[in-house]
Amino acid sequence: MNENKDLSSPSIFIGKQGNDIISFGSGQPDLPPPKEAVEGISIRSDLRYGLIQGQKELREALSSEYPTSTLDNFVITNGASEALDLIFRAMGKGKVLLPKPYYYSYPHIVRLAGMQPVYTQLKDGRIDIDDFRKKVGECKAVLINSPSNPTGRVENIQTLKEIEKITGELGVWVVSDEVYKELIYERENYILKGRHVITVNSFSKTYAMCGVRVGYLWSPEQEIVNKAIEIKTHTSMNTNLVGQDMALRATRAPRSYILNQLKIWRRRRDIIYKGLCDLGLDLWKPEGAFYVLPKVKNPRKLVWLLYKKYKVITYLGEWFGAPDRIRLSYALDEEKIKEGLDRIEKGLKEIG
Amino acid sequence: MNENKDLSSPSIFIGKQGNDIISFGSGQPDLPPPKEAVEGISIRSDLRYGLIQGQKELREALSSEYPTSTLDNFVITNGASEALDLIFRAMGKGKVLLPKPYYYSYPHIVRLAGMQPVYTQLKDGRIDIDDFRKKVGECKAVLINSPSNPTGRVENIQTLKEIEKITGELGVWVVSDEVYKELIYERENYILKGRHVITVNSFSKTYAMCGVRVGYLWSPEQEIVNKAIEIKTHTSMNTNLVGQDMALRATRAPRSYILNQLKIWRRRRDIIYKGLCDLGLDLWKPEGAFYVLPKVKNPRKLVWLLYKKYKVITYLGEWFGAPDRIRLSYALDEEKIKEGLDRIEKGLKEIG
Numbered sequence: 001m002n003e004n005k006d007l008s009s010p011s012i013f014i015g016k017q018g019n020d021i022i023s024f025g026s027g028q029p030d031l032p033p034p035k036e037a038v039e040g041i042s043i044r045s046d047l048r049y050g051l052i053q054g055q056k057e058l059r060e061a062l063s064s065e066y067p068t069s070t071l072d073n074f075v076i077t078n079g080a081s082e083a084l085d086l087i088f089r090a091m092g093k094g095k096v097l098l099p100k101p102y103y104y105s106y107p108h109i110v111r112l113a114g115m116q117p118v119y120t121q122l123k124d125g126r127i128d129i130d131d132f133r134k135k136v137g138e139c140k141a142v143l144i145n146s147p148s149n150p151t152g153r154v155e156n157i158q159t160l161k162e163i164e165k166i167t168g169e170l171g172v173w174v175v176s177d178e179v180y181k182e183l184i185y186e187r188e189n190y191i192l193k194g195r196h197v198i199t200v201n202s203f204s205k206t207y208a209m210c211g212v213r214v215g216y217l218w219s220p221e222q223e224i225v226n227k228a229i230e231i232k233t234h235t236s237m238n239t240n241l242v243g244q245d246m247a248l249r250a251t252r253a254p255r256s257y258i259l260n261q262l263k264i265w266r267r268r269r270d271i272i273y274k275g276l277c278d279l280g281l282d283l284w285k286p287e288g289a290f291y292v293l294p295k296v297k298n299p300r301k302l303v304w305l306l307y308k309k310y311k312v313i314t315y316l317g318e319w320f321g322a323p324d325r326i327r328l329s330y331a332l333d334e335e336k337i338k339e340g341l342d343r344i345e346k347g348l349k350e351i352g
Numbered sequence: 353m354n355e356n357k358d359l360s361s362p363s364i365f366i367g368k369q370g371n372d373i374i375s376f377g378s379g380q381p382d383l384p385p386p387k388e389a390v391e392g393i394s395i396r397s398d399l400r401y402g403l404i405q406g407q408k409e410l411r412e413a414l415s416s417e418y419p420t421s422t423l424d425n426f427v428i429t430n431g432a433s434e435a436l437d438l439i440f441r442a443m444g445k446g447k448v449l450l451p452k453p454y455y456y457s458y459p460h461i462v463r464l465a466g467m468q469p470v471y472t473q474l475k476d477g478r479i480d481i482d483d484f485r486k487k488v489g490e491c492k493a494v495l496i497n498s499p500s501n502p503t504g505r506v507e508n509i510q511t512l513k514e515i516e517k518i519t520g521e522l523g524v525w526v527v528s529d530e531v532y533k534e535l536i537y538e539r540e541n542y543i544l545k546g547r548h549v550i551t552v553n554s555f556s557k558t559y560a561m562c563g564v565r566v567g568y569l570w571s572p573e574q575e576i577v578n579k580a581i582e583i584k585t586h587t588s589m590n591t592n593l594v595g596q597d598m599a600l601r602a603t604r605a606p607r608s609y610i611l612n613q614l615k616i617w618r619r620r621r622d623i624i625y626k627g628l629c630d631l632g633l634d635l636w637k638p639e640g641a642f643y644v645l646p647k648v649k650n651p652r653k654l655v656w657l658l659y660k661k662y663k664v665i666t667y668l669g670e671w672f673g674a675p676d677r678i679r680l681s682y683a684l685d686e687e688k689i690k691e692g693l694d695r696i697e698k699g700l701k702e703i704g
Contacts, residue, residue, distance in 0.1 A: 037395075038397050078588040208400075210400055236588070
């Protein structure tokens, strides 16, 4: 066993698939994309540069979701990752407030852009508005991710409105990562609003097309949008044209596609939540996205044992700023979830 | 006329096309991509994440061009732009030596990565090895682009070998941007070698598929490659899977595809070079790529007049670090090149 050396990042588990392995690791849908996105695409033979900002048709399709918006307010990006990278590079120096636990890449993205992450610890898996208020004043931006990876939680509407208000008064940017916006079980999502809000979204999770890498950023503040475009001109140019075609077609999928997927996700959520509760674990009930983040004793030992002996992949909470927890993605068949829970039970007993 | 305000960057001309406009502006092939790249592509319905480093099949196809290499030495990127961005971000702080005139984005990419550009002035359009030697010692890297955008020049083999030697002894990285490697009229290209060399290339120019955004970086030094992969994990993840499929298929196009294109480029090169010489302009003979960079009197006035009155788009040399010149891309029909030359003659006469 060499868990301390090998468990330094999730990359240890990348490509580790197989019939006998049950993976609660990777954070991507296993369900198929809408047929609209993949059928009947013909590759055009004009493959010249597209607009850096993104194809007009795709921005047009998106603008119906942002009623006060013009096409100029969007930049189509290589997934939500590039959108975040461009936003923070466009901001220049300063601090970014991250709720903790956070999505694995957030602190890296912030630092790579030359900014500095500052953390506010979640309370019961949700933002502690008092701690938030204490820390936000020194920051240039905050990054909100509701529904959240890795907590599966959705912020209270009251909290989100409070965040809008505090940041608006202070002139602090709110970057709202809404990639799980449609995967929400408890209520409609609340979309953060205001001139100081920069929204990030993608087609990856909603339409099960992570590998196509199409996302976008949106803000009513044209200056930050223009700055992002300028940076993208030098660092990657237009987002892949075929990918943008596929994204455009995905937006034409009927609402029932999303609702049917949501039914499947909710059933899986119920199984894994009940299963982990029955094992006596302490965890937050997931309200969106497809992750659970239970507390466990000796997480490194457990994750390593589960992988090596029981062929179950789980992720260390410490990669997400939650060192006393492990993260499970439930993007897999119900039968596999149940089998995985059985194996986890054995692993937990063995650890004691 | 408001040339001083509007001529601040090439973006003024983006999207400015039309039957009556003759554009020597945009630097991309107007010829079609190989049919192998576009025909019979079927979009698979498994659109999950690919490897951050790039699909194995594509790296396999590329590795035949890099005989001493393993698949681990490559990263497939969103065009050569992202390859350069990742390389300089992976290097950390320090100076980068850029031959001047340079490709428009180079100083921006270097600065965005937190590094500092330093310049060595070309002599007759080629690297002045004495000046190079004086400046390289203080740098962490040099960026070589041969054949070059915007000069159209190819460096002497003697110079390239000297650069290999000097940088090898000093331990300075050589980033070799070889996107025009196949578009060379005078001789075979000389590929820079050594453990300290990082090669950048793309499918954009060779296979006329700029909008697909697939490029790559390659280095025998695994550490810098791994660092680039790590950064890409956070900032964009895998390069678009459909684009990688198309790139893989493009590599299967017969050599005759490239040779036929080269014939067309050479004919155009001959027309524009002779035409501009006949107009009395002072310029370097292009040996590769598809650009000429003639000296002109009053470049701002000329570029503006040509655009506004004669509907000819040319680029200001100052965008490329050559304030006494203008850049023309000859990626257009011979007939249009001739018509454009006629209009330029009128513009030159009017400027006097």
